[in-house]
Each structure stands twice: as structure tokens, then as C-alpha cells.
Amino acid sequence: MSTKASRSAARLMLAPAVILLLGWMLVPLTLTLIFSFQRYLPLRGGFQGWVGFENYVRFVTSSAFWPSVQATVIIVGGVLLITVTLGILLAILLDQPMWGQGMVRILVIAPFFVMPTVSGLVWKNMFMDPNNGLLSHLWRSVGADPIIWLSDASMLSIILIVSWQWLPFATLILLTAIQSLDSEQLEAAEMDGAPMLSRFWHIILPHLARAITIVILIQTIFLLAIFAEIFVTTQGSFGTRTLTYLIFQRVLESQNVGLGSAGGIYAVILANIFALFLMRIVGKNLDR
Amino acid sequence: MGQIVLQQVTKSFGEVTVIPPLDLTIEDGEFTVFVGPSGCGKSTLLRLIAGLEDVSSGEIRIDGKESASIPPAKRGLAMVFQSYALYPHMSVRKNIAFPLRMAGLDRAEQDRRVEQAASVLNLTDYLDRRPGQLSGGQRQRVAIGRAIVREPAAFLFDEPLSNLDAALRVGMRLEISELHNRLKTTMIYVTHDQVEAMTMADKIVVLRAGFIEQVGSPLELYKNPRNLFVAGFIGSPKMNLIEGAEAAKHNATTIGIRPEHIHISAEGGAWSGTVGVSEHLGSDTFFHVQDTGLGDTVTVRADGEVSFRHGDRIFLTPRDEMIHRFDAQGLRIA
Numbered sequence A: 001m002s003t004k005a006s007r008s009a010a011r012l013m014l015a016p017a018v019i020l021l022l023g024w025m026l027v028p029l030t031l032t033l034i035f036s037f038q039r040y041l042p043l044r045g046g047f048q049g050w051v052g053f054e055n056y057v058r059f060v061t062s063s064a065f066w067p068s069v070q071a072t073v074i075i076v077g078g079v080l081l082i083t084v085t086l087g088i089l090l091a092i093l094l095d096q097p098m099w100g101q102g103m104v105r106i107l108v109i110a111p112f113f114v115m116p117t118v119s120g121l122v123w124k125n126m127f128m129d130p131n132n133g134l135l136s137h138l139w140r141s142v143g144a145d146p147i148i149w150l151s152d153a154s155m156l157s158i159i160l161i162v163s164w165q166w167l168p169f170a171t172l173i174l175l176t177a178i179q180s181l182d183s184e185q186l187e188a189a190e191m192d193g194a195p196m197l198s199r200f201w202h203i204i205l206p207h208l209a210r211a212i213t214i215v216i217l218i219q220t221i222f223l224l225a226i227f228a229e230i231f232v233t234t235q236g237s238f239g240t241r242t243l244t245y246l247i248f249q250r251v252l253e254s255q256n257v258g259l260g261s262a263g264g265i266y267a268v269i270l271a272n273i274f275a276l277f278l279m280r281i282v283g284k285n286l287d288r
Numbered sequence B: 001m002g003q004i005v006l007q008q009v010t011k012s013f014g015e016v017t018v019i020p021p022l023d024l025t026i027e028d029g030e031f032t033v034f035v036g037p038s039g040c041g042k043s044t045l046l047r048l049i050a051g052l053e054d055v056s057s058g059e060i061r062i063d064g065k066e067s068a069s070i071p072p073a074k075r076g077l078a079m080v081f082q083s084y085a086l087y088p089h090m091s092v093r094k095n096i097a098f099p100l101r102m103a104g105l106d107r108a109e110q111d112r113r114v115e116q117a118a119s120v121l122n123l124t125d126y127l128d129r130r131p132g133q134l135s136g137g138q139r140q141r142v143a144i145g146r147a148i149v150r151e152p153a154a155f156l157f158d159e160p161l162s163n164l165d166a167a168l169r170v171g172m173r174l175e176i177s178e179l180h181n182r183l184k185t186t187m188i189y190v191t192h193d194q195v196e197a198m199t200m201a202d203k204i205v206v207l208r209a210g211f212i213e214q215v216g217s218p219l220e221l222y223k224n225p226r227n228l229f230v231a232g233f234i235g236s237p238k239m240n241l242i243e244g245a246e247a248a249k250h251n252a253t254t255i256g257i258r259p260e261h262i263h264i265s266a267e268g269g270a271w272s273g274t275v276g277v278s279e280h281l282g283s284d285t286f287f288h289v290q291d292t293g294l295g296d297t298v299t300v301r302a303d304g305e306v307s308f309r310h311g312d313r314i315f316l317t318p319r320d321e322m323i324h325r326f327d328a329q330g331l332r333i334a
Helices: A004-036 A054-061 A065-095 A101-113 A116-127 A134-141 A154-179 A183-191 A196-223 A228-232 A243-253 A257-287 B042-050 B092-102 B107-120 B136-148 B166-183 B194-200 B218-223 B228-233 B245-249
Strands: A038-041 A046-050 B004-013 B016-026 B031-035 B057-062 B077-080 B154-158 B186-191 B203-208 B211-216 B240-243 B254-257 B262-265 B271-280 B284-290 B298-303 B313-318 B324-326
Touching: A004 A038, A004 A257, A038 A054, A038 A257, A054 A065, A054 A257, A065 A101, A065 A154, A065 A196, A065 A243, A101 A154, A116 A134, A116 A154, A116 A228, A154 A196, A154 A228, A183 A196, A183 B077, A196 A257, A228 A243, A243 A257, B004 B042, B016 B042, B016 B057, B016 B211, B031 B042, B031 B194, B042 B057, B042 B077, B042 B154, B042 B186, B077 B136, B092 B107, B092 B136, B107 B136, B136 B166, B166 B186, B166 B194, B186 B194, B194 B218, B203 B218, B203 B228, B211 B218, B211 B228, B228 B240, B228 B254, B228 B324, B240 B245, B240 B298, B245 B254, B262 B298, B284 B313
Parallel strands: B031 B186, B031 B203, B077 B154, B154 B186
Antiparallel strands: A038 A046, B004 B016, B004 B057, B203 B211, B240 B254, B254 B324, B262 B313, B271 B284, B271 B313, B284 B298
């Protein structure tokens, strides 16, 4: 790949992919940008003139904006906390030699293959249904009143559903990281007088630091955009309206494309700030 | 305070017996080397002493205290691993201080001991670096430092030099020997390299398939190998082992003669042959002599000045008093 001809040939061959990807990204982004500066109401005749930054101002000053940011942060934070903590524990557990290891590992990864919509519906109808759900049976079996999950503990329910989906991802990445730990390091620590918990704290956890940052980075980007789980369960009510869901409501329920687009741009900026921030952390971690 | 006694120690993994019943006493302050070909159980034996593996049966007494059932950290031993097993996310200082921190020593005492170990090992300038920024030899020294600060009853080394290049290995060999002379602590050192064993040990334990073939000082093993295995394993280049008629002349099944105990001459001698490959080391020259009618190629050491060419006809004379005789079972005939 060093001659002039081969380099230009390479560029030529890369071009279709690059153009496709750029188009895929740039066209919707540009359209969103254009819409965000318009008053555009499809049911009332569509384009009704340019309004400058009015949509942006309206979006952030609406009473629904800050609660939606808060809901997003709580869901992302809660899911990250659960998946990373349980992921580490599960990874350690799965790293132990045991009978049927391969089968167990596949089973653990299984939830990741279930589509978000399906898992949302399964949880809503099979587990969290106040009358027929498994959880309500469980509660009744010990004589307690069943929790009406999706309205009384709506936030927790969403966090649980999403965590269930993302736990396999975290476990998988952390498991591979644990497997790369040199066993002599653990033995050395054992000889040095470190009990089990100290070995975890001083050897295993620092070894996992990089993998944990990667899990957090990737999950955050995807979790900022969760939609299906909310759509099929609470429909954004009971305080579960995230930023993504708010944008959806503005565009499709209020039929205000301009306002929704402005929200979309905010979301893009927010996600990018976050990604940049995390990239730097990962970069720093990878340097070592 | 570092006597280690093994009594009827065995180890098996499932069906496979790695260490058949074995007795061994390592005296306080002794530098003992376990040597043997790979897979002979020498590392397993070390790990049994360390407590990283459980014995299947038998007793290990460290300092007179039955230790087979107490956890590794409580045995008062420190181990240096083949891969050094440094903690990559900690600075050199923290690595060395780790066992002290785990023991709950106060900061001032930790610092004092780390500084002391660092000055002994010439690591003072590197205390704030991470292991990843050090060379192989320096990492090795950090690993030793981490062992020293605990002031253990004995040091265990598991092939510590096998990841170093040849020049560094010679240097570290000297440093470890020097360290032993200074600390006078019991050290157990595992290696497959008989040169390391010969140069460093007070006592060599030759192992094969879990059995102890011979225990003794380097010169004892060199002069009086108990059997054919030890005879072939100790010494470099290897002892020439000759069977057949020539051996029968000495009333033995096999005789052994070391390359350095054969006289080489162009005029005449007991055996004759043609020179094959010759290795010139400067100080010495090793000739591999073929067609002697003795079976294998015979290796002979000569002075660096002696020069024969490939294919030259030469004569060999073994020094009779240096011939080792072995019976049909491979055991030494006294």
C-alpha cells in the first residue's frame, strides 16, 4: 500500500462506503437542523415560516424539559450502576471452573439477543402485571400486596428491564478482561498476605478498570437513546419521560416537527459532549 | 529460623501422581536449588512449599511448625515468580510496599523498609515508575524487593531468570548469590538450567518425574553422580556415556567420562576418531569426535590453543581415575 497508484485505488474503493456512511449521517442531521429553525406542523399545512431560535427556547423552557433530563440521567445512571456491579460479580463467578461452563455462558448472554420491544413486553406482561405477573404471584405467596410496578415503581421497573438487557453485554466484556488477568499476580498477592477481598480490590478491580470504562462508554451512548422499553410499557407516563421520549412526543404526538427537531439537536449535542468526555477518559486509560 | 522439612509429601492431580512420597530437609540459611528437566515436578514442589497447592498427603514443617494446612500468607515465605507477577497499575514503591500494607504496618515503617530494599537493589531512582516502564532486569529486582521487605523465613524463586537475556542472566545470578550471602536467609530456587544450579547452590536437589535422584553440593554431584541420570544432567557439556566392550573392560555396564577428563593428542592414545564439529569458545575448544567405535560421538574439551580441523584423525586418552562406572540399573559402582 505504498505506491501512488495503489493508494489512489484504495481511496477509490473506500469511497462508496465513506459516501454512504456520510450520507446516512449527514442527510438526516441536516434535515433536522433545517426543521429546527422552522415552524413546521404537518397537520396544519406543514411549513409556516422561519422562526430562528424560537423552537430551541421553547424546548428548554417547557415544563417537561428538566424532568425529562432528570429521568434520562436517573435511568442511565441506574442501569450503569446495576450492570457494572452485577457484571463484575457475574464475570468473576463465570470465570470459576465449573461443570457446563459453555452452556451457562451462552445462557447468561441470551438476554442480549432479545429485541428491546419484546423484552419490554415480556417484562410488562409476564413479570410486572399486577394481576397475572410472576412477581405479583411471588408477592401474594408471602402474603404481601403486589406492587403495581409500572405505575407505582415506574422508574425502577424501566431500570430493571433495561439492566436485564444490558447485563450480558457488561458481563461478557468484563469476563474476557478477567480472563486476561495473569494468575501469577493473584498468587503473588496471596503470598503477600492479601485476603480475598483485598485481592479483588487491589488486583482484580484495577485490572478491570479499562474494561469498565469501555462498558460505561458504550452503554451510555446506547442508553441515552432507549425508547422501545418505555414505549411498550409506561408510554412516558409516571415520570419515565426521557429526553428521547419527549422528542418523540413533540414530533409525533404534538405533530410539531420544528420543536422536536430542536430537541433532537440538543440531544445530539448532549450525546457528543458525553462521548467526548468519555473518550478522553478511555484514552487516558489506554495510555497506561 | 528457616529450616524447611518435607516428610512423605505427595501430590497428585486426579489420577496423575506428580510427586510420589518425598522426604527432604532444607537447612536454615541454605541456598537450595531444585533442578531437573521440564515436567519433573520441581515447580510443583516449590508451590507445595509455598502453599499455592495443597499437599495430597504428608507433612511440611517450616521452622519446626507444621505448615501443610496453613494458608500461604501465614507461612512466612516470599516468592519470586517466573513472570515477576508485578502489579502493573501500581508504582514500584507501591509494589514493594504491598505486602507491608497488607500486613498493616504504619506508613513510616513501610517507607523505611521500601527505601532500604530499594537501596540494596539499586532501585531508588525508579521508585515512582510503573513496572511497564522498567527493563526485564529491573522488574526482576522489583520482584525480589517485594520479597525482601517481608523479611521472610525463606525465599522461593520459580525460574526467575528464564525471561532474561543471556548477559543479564549472568548478572542477576551474581546479584542473587550476593543477596544470599548478605541476608543469609534460606532460599529455594527452581531452575532447569544446570549452570544456574552449579553456580548458585549450596545444595542441589536433582529431580526426575517427582523422584529425588540425588541431593548434594554441586561438587559432590559433579564428582560422584549417584546414577546415570544425574551424571548426564550435571556438567556442561554433558558427560560422555559409553557402553559395550569398552565399559566391560572396567567391569561396568556403562562408563562415563567428562569431556574435561579426556586427553587429546595427534600422535597416539587409547581411542582414535575423526574430528567432527569443533566449538571454539576462546578459552576452551570442544571437539565432537566421531567414528571412535564407542557408539556415540565423544565430546572432548581441549585448550583454546589446540586446533584440529574437521576430519582430522586424532587420539583420545581418558584419565582412568576420572572414569565413572555404572551398573545395569544405572547406579554408580563405588
